[in-house]
Amino acid sequence: DTGVSQDPRHKITKRGQNVTFRCDPISEHNRLYWYRQTLGQGPEFLTYFQNEAQLEKSRLLSDRFSAERPKGSFSTLEIQRTEQGDSAMYLCASSRVGTSYEQYFGPGTRLTVT
Amino acid sequence: GNSVTQMEGPVTLSEEAFLTINCTYTATGYPSLFWYVQYPGEGLQLLLKATKADDKGSNKGFEATYRKETTSFHLEKGSVQVSDSAVYFCALIADGANSKLTFGKGITLSVRP
Numbered sequence: 001d002t003g004v005s006q007d008p009r010h011k012i013t014k015r016g017q018n019v020t021f022r023c024d025p026i027s028e029h030n031r032l033y034w035y036r037q038t039l040g041q042g043p044e045f046l047t048y049f050q051n052e053a054q055l056e057k058s059r060l061l062s063d064r065f066s067a068e069r070p071k072g073s074f075s076t077l078e079i080q081r082t083e084q085g086d087s088a089m090y091l092c093a094s095s096r097v098g099t100s101y102e103q104y105f106g107p108g109t110r111l112t113v114t
Numbered sequence: 115g116n117s118v119t120q121m122e123g124p125v126t127l128s129e130e131a132f133l134t135i136n137c138t139y140t141a142t143g144y145p146s147l148f149w150y151v152q153y154p155g156e157g158l159q160l161l162l163k164a165t166k167a168d169d170k171g172s173n174k175g176f177e178a179t180y181r182k183e184t185t186s187f188h189l190e191k192g193s194v195q196v197s198d199s200a201v202y203f204c205a206l207i208a209d210g211a212n213s214k215l216t217f218g219k220g221i222t223l224s225v226r227p
Contacts, residue, residue: 003157004157031213033213033214033215035215040219040220041219041220042118042203042205042217042218042219042220043158043203043215043217044217045214045215045216048213048214056214091157091158093158095213101146101148101163101165101207101213102160102163103160103213103215104160105150105157105158105159106157107156107157108157
């Protein structure tokens with residue numbers, strides 16, 4: 001069963017450092033989403049791709065955040081100059097166009113900024 | 115803007131009790147509505163969905179009916195099991211929202227044997 005995978009599962013970094021997370025979607029899925037979840041809250045949408053095109057970015061995604069999906073397969077989310085407020089669980093999900101209501105989520109990457 | 119409001123938790127029930135988790139929403143047009151579940155140590159999973167008014171979504175003994183008149187999508191189960199212990203999230207995709215999910219805060223359900 002090849003579901004959505006994310007790497008790393010946990011990341012601890014010092015404030016000011018850059019971090020990069022990877023998401024591998026289900027292979028036939030052409031839509032990929034990033035969400036952020038803080039403690040006690042539901043996930044919040046950050047951005048999404050259809051194939052390699054980034055079609056929407058949330059206002060939550062400051063200039064320090066950048067996401068790519070260079071070949072329409074895996075995606076990376078980079079945070080530059082991390083701040084303590086960036087500490088959260090970063091979730092990736094994927095779906096097929098036409099069945100976008102059915103988003104399959106990965107296990108998430110938990111980021112702790114010290 | 116679009117939003118989802120869930121009842122405050124946590125909720126603790128005895129096995130075989132009846133479960134209701136309230137969810138109301140604010141959105142223009144006709145959103146699609148979802149319940150997602152997160153079991154301990156696992157990722158979010160779609161539990162059930164309803165895409166138009168009066169539709170009933172159901173799965174694993176859980177049900178929820180899309181009520182346009184009350185803008186609600188309450189989750190129910192007639193007899194909960196210990197294995198239902200998890201965090202439950204109500205969510206919506208609004209019209210024209212490019213399939214991005216808007217989630218409620220989630221509620222933790224604990225079921226005692």
